[in-house]
Amino acid sequence: MRRGPAVLLLIVLLLGAAYGAWRAAVEGAALLSGFRPATAVAERPAAGSAPLADRVVLFIIDGLRIEDAHRLPAVDWLRRRGAGYRLASTGFGGRAPLLASLLTGAPPTHHGLLAGDAEASPATDDLLQAAARGQVPAGRARGLADPELAELLGPGGPRLVIVEAGELAGGRTEAALAGLDARLVALFDLIDWRDTAVVLLGTADAAAGVPSPLPLVLAGSGVLAGAGGDASLYDFAPTVAALTGLPTPVAAQGRPILSALAVEGRPLDAVMQVHLESRRAWAAAAAAAYGAPAEVPPAPATAIEAEDYLATLERLVSDAREAWLTAGAKARLPYLGPGLLILLLYLLLLYRSRPGGAAFRAHLVYAALFTLLFLALGGGHIVRGSLAGRSWAEWAYLFGAASAVASLLAAVTAGFVLSRREYRQSRYLAAGGLHAALGLVALNALPAGALVLLTGWSFPVALPPFGLWAAFFIAALQVVVIGGLGPVWAWTAVRAARFARHRWPPREVGDPEINADKVVRLRAIRRADRHRRKPADRR
Structure with missing residues (x-):
């Protein structure tokens, strides 16, 4: 051409x-x-276990870090009378995905909110939807200075209160930290600690995409004082659900932090059975979505069997996913395979x-x-x-x-x-x-x-x-x-x-030099040609 x-x-x-x-x-x-998660159509359990506290108050504080659990007097006081944990975080693409993961117990790949700070709710199950199913009154406040917050924390308030505080979002200055501490002290004075559990979580820089451990402090009714350790961010929602007596959100990939809960014996079995029922509903929906509606075994009645049962559910979903991926790859191979092969052959021919x-x-x-x-x-x-x-x-x-x-x-x-x-x-x-x-x-x-x-x-x-x-x-x-x-x-x-x-x-x-060498070689070639032609001319 x-x-x-x-x-x-x-x-x-x-x-x-x-x-x-x-x-x-x-x-x-x-x-x-x-994207619409499979759990959007999953069966959602309506009943939870017996509540460990008559009321649960969640403080989700943007920008609060691990060291603040010791530096701020109000948070340190809460930690000393309760439990403190470090939650592993992988970082998120904005505040909306982080908040959705906190309330659902699921990573963004499962609830579908990937990025952005827009006011969006996940398509899957979360704590607020679980409260609505269980007819548990819930309230939400935007900031520690919200005028409705005092009413929510007062007598006759809802059983579940979620407070989203952005006091440190503008910068971690000494004045901002002091103001946050003063507001927390004033709010703690409104809480009846005899029947209320307080859960305080700092989001550090996770919303900005920086993976860092998040501080979690729990205190009050139903919390085992002196407990602590490491856990996952996705354990937050199942733990709050156990405190409030709600079914675990179906999409939750974590599990209750049992070491932080004052529960043992039959109450512990009940908490775990509720959690396992939600995991069973998720596994059934996931297997059906992968085209393998396998029979999911019923949840066990005791916490001793929980680990083996969860491993069985994971294996069931993993096998269904492997079969789906294998079948899909075979179906796509006839038209994607030749295209990739042509590209590879073109590269090989190009380089040669x-x-x-x-x-x-x-x-x-x-x-x-x-x-x-x-x-x-x-x-x-x-x-x-x-x-x-x-x-x-x-x-x-x-x-x-x-x-x-x-x-x-x-x-x-x-x-x-x-x-x-x-x-x-x-x-x-x-x-x-x-x-x-x-x-x-x-x-x-x-x-x-x-x-x-x-x-x-x-x-x-x-x-x-x-x-x-x-x-x-x-x-x-x-x-x-x-x-x-x-x-x-x-x-x-x-x-x-x-x-x-x-x-x-x-x-x-x-x-x-190069040109002279070319001339010498050219003359040699011409002499060889003349010698080959001479015998032919003589004939």
Whole structure:
């Protein structure tokens, strides 16, 4: 094929790849935003165990850290008369996903709220919905200065009170900490400690995407004084449900912190049986969503059998998920497999072709530069599984700009390497630069396509881990940018090659020794040809 039509064909292929990646990203975003957990249709137990406290008050304080449990007198007083725990946190993409995980006991991959600070409620079961099912009065206050809070904490108030305090959201200054401590002291004076349990949780920097241990302090009725240790953030909701006498939210992946509860014997068995009933409902819904409506065994009546029963449920759901993934991969293999194979073969042929060296070096430059820009712009938060308070649109603009800068420098590299070869027309340079761009598109499309092949394009129970779908979107974004810059790649490669050839001429041009060697070899070839022709002429 002539170089001119080949250049046009390569540009069309790059633009087509950009459009295909854009459509895939849009469809993937729609699937993520429209995710509906399997637990949204799961059977939700309405009855809980006997309450351990007549009233439970939750204080969720944004920005409160582990050290504040000792520094602030009010929190330290609460810890000394109750229990203190460190909750492991992986970081979240905003306040809404964190609050949803606290109230549901489930990670964002299960409740579906991935990022953003919008006032949104999860589609799955949470503490407030469990209270409504059990006809337990519940109230909610926004801030420690909420005028309705005194009424909620007074006599005749609801049995479950959730207080979301943002006093430290504006900054952890000494004045803010002192004001927080003074408000807590005033509120503690309103609480009847004989029949009320207080649960105080600091969210530290988890809402901003920084994984850090969160302080949990419990005190009052139903709490075992002097207890402490480590637990998971997803144990928060089951523990509060046990204190209040509510059924555990169906989506909860944690379990009650039994060491913090003043419960043993039959009450302990009752608490665990309620928790296991919720886990059983979740396992049944998950297995059905994976297409394997297996018979889920009933929950045991004693806490001694809880560990074995939970392991059985996990194994049942895991087997159903493995079967679903295997069947889905086999169904997608006939049309995704050949496409990935073609991309791989194209890369192998490209690296063995004449512009292969230029393409390989351009790819190395792009990978190194994009990685550096990715980390410099805050991509480490994405690697750790958080959006760090930014929306996907903001991250897309940042990483799109990084991809564009890396692409231009990669095109310059391809043009410089191509300038070392002999050529007569600029269309050769343009085609070589476009092959480098198309190869880079193939490199990004291969892992993204493999992810879709292995994990699927639907989420029946839980979203894929954050790292997987983030990697897919970042790869799709790079394909969109590189493919859309196809004509720019060609122009940049040609200009870079011309400049490099003019500024740094190749050694083959103007080198007397190399030219003399070529002349000697050419004369030797001609003499050999004449000797071979002489016998033929004599005949």
